[in-house]
Amino acid sequence: MTPTGEQLCYVDAYARSVSARVRHVETGEAALVVLDRTVFYPGGGGQPSDRGLLMRAADGRTWTVRGAKKAGGEIVHELETSDGDPPAVGDDLQVDLDWARRLSLMRTHTALHALCGVVWRDHGAKVTGGNMEPGAGRMDFEFETMSGDLVGSIEATVNAELGAARDVLVNVLPRAEAFAIPDLIRTKIDLLPEGIEEIRTIEIVGLDLQADGGTHVANTREVGGIRVTGYESKGRINKRIRIELVDPVADA
Numbered sequence: 621m622t623p624t625g626e627q628l629c630y631v632d633a634y635a636r637s638v639s640a641r642v643r644h645v646e647t648g649e650a651a652l653v654v655l656d657r658t659v660f661y662p663g664g665g666g667q668p669s670d671r672g673l674l675m676r677a678a679d680g681r682t683w684t685v686r687g688a689k690k691a692g693g694e695i696v697h698e699l700e701t702s703d704g705d706p707p708a709v710g711d712d713l714q715v716d717l718d719w720a721r722r723l724s725l726m727r728t729h730t731a732l733h734a735l736c737g738v739v740w741r742d743h744g745a746k747v748t749g750g751n752m753e754p755g756a757g758r759m760d761f762e763f764e765t766m767s768g769d770l771v772g773s774i775e776a777t778v779n780a781e782l783g784a785a786r787d788v789l790v791n792v793l794p795r796a797e798a799f800a801i802p803d804l805i806r807t808k809i810d811l812l813p814e815g816i817e818e819i820r821t822i823e824i825v826g827l828d829l830q831a832d833g834g835t836h837v838a839n840t841r842e843v844g845g846i847r848v849t850g851y852e853s854k855g856r857i858n859k860r861i862r863i864e865l866v867d868p869v870a871d872a
């Protein structure tokens with residue numbers, strides 16, 4: 621099954637639907653479907669996979685995609701078990717994301733990078749991990765001096781940076797070039813597996829640069845604002861900050 625199907629999420633985060641043909645189907649507890657192209661994000665880097673719908677062009681039959689994952693380099697769509705027999709190899713489908721959910725994840729993901737950028741620039745604290753759901757997320761930092769007062773000022777600074785309407789750029793760099801960028805090293809790029817020859821980066825221009833496989837909004841203005849909803853110590857050095865988006869998710 622080569623070459624790999626087209627993976628639009630990495631190139632155009634705003635692509636929410638596409639026509640595709642079924643290349644491979646596996647039945648089991650849930651049917652797994654591989655297409656010749658898709659807009660689904662398979663999950664990773666703390667961003668959950670997309671959900672959405674497949675609709676067969678020939679007869680309008682639909683299947684709910686309850687999740688997606690990467691397997692053998694391919695993006696695999698996992699169908700809802702109650703939807704019956706899966707589509708067949710060769711079927712032409714319309715592929716549609718649950719766009720409100722995806723857009724919320726994009727805004728949340730970019731908000732978390734803005735938080736990382738501020739915490740690094742103003743406090744020199746490295747990020748050690750993170751996770752998100754639509755509209756809310758958390759980041760862990762090596763941040764010994766974190767306090768309630770500091771977290772309040774971090775929230776205000778992140779909101780000012782988001783309001784500064786900074787562009788968010790996607791780049792793909794050769795490995796050697798990426799490893800020469802100090803900002804990338806601090807986010808533990810050195811942990812990336814040997815075999816990866818190209819590094820995808822997300823840059824919030826003037827604020828943050830990270831190796832990242834996720835989907836992001838194109839400008840920080842689209843995030844709106846954030847609120848810090850909690851912070852906690854995970855040890856003397858390791859601290860966690862929780863945030864949420866302040867306004868309801870707009871379905872663009």
Ligand SMILES: [Zn+2]
Nearest residue numbers: 665729832834
């Ligand atoms: Zn990220």
